Amino acid sequence: MKKQRPVNLELNTISFPATAIASILHRVTGVIMFFAMGILMWLLAKSLSSPEGFKIVAEWSSTFFAKFIYWGILTALAYHLIGGIRHLIQDLGYWEELESGNSSAVISLALTGILSVLAGVWLW
Secondary structure, three states: OOOOOOOOOOHHHOOOOHHHHHHHHHHHHHHHHHHHHHHHHHHHHHHHHOHHHHHHHHHHHOOHHHHHHHHHHHHHHHHHHHHHHHHHHHHOOOOOOHHHHHHHHHHHHHHHHHHHHHHHHHHO
16 A cells, blocks of 8 residues: 655755754764764874874874864864753753744854854964
């Protein structure tokens, strides 16, 4: 028996609410930070291994590509931290309604944008 329900496979036509975007980004930034920890621990181990290793890491860290990677890690960390605080507040019973949850998601995205710009200014 064939089910008579609509199927929408065009993902560019789906409009996600801010709460869904915030939730997806919180998970994505968690994965980014997981892999970033490996990169940062390797850089720390390399810089502590010898004076030559420190020099290599210091020279690499002054390149545009490295600063861009650091900026991405800082932005992911900022969003994950803000999103985590948002989720903790929701766990306490606040911002659980649709309108307040949507507003808190938009505010968390805006705060991340501000912190992202500040991290870029700090790095460059």
